[in-house]
Amino acid sequence: MLVTSESLKQDIEKLTDDQLQRVAEFIAFLRFQEKRRRIELNPALLAPLTNEFAQEDRALAESGMDDYGDMLAQEDQ
Incomplete structure (x- = not known):
């Protein structure tokens, strides 16, 4: 039509x-x-944001892994 x-x-x-x-x-x-x-997002503008938050993201991930390891250890007991 x-x-x-x-x-x-x-x-x-x-x-x-x-x-x-x-x-x-x-x-x-x-x-x-x-x-x-x-x-449209410009990757060149997003790259600095990625770098800016990379250290914080890494720290959060590592702190979460410590908790996860503790929980696994408790389950094994």
């Missing part, structure tokens, strides 16, 4: 105010969705 802007305009002219409001909300949703889809 081929949809033209003219046929859509004719259909829109026949809608009630409530239906027009719903169409407007749907159009806003489509625009939001398209804008969101266009957002």
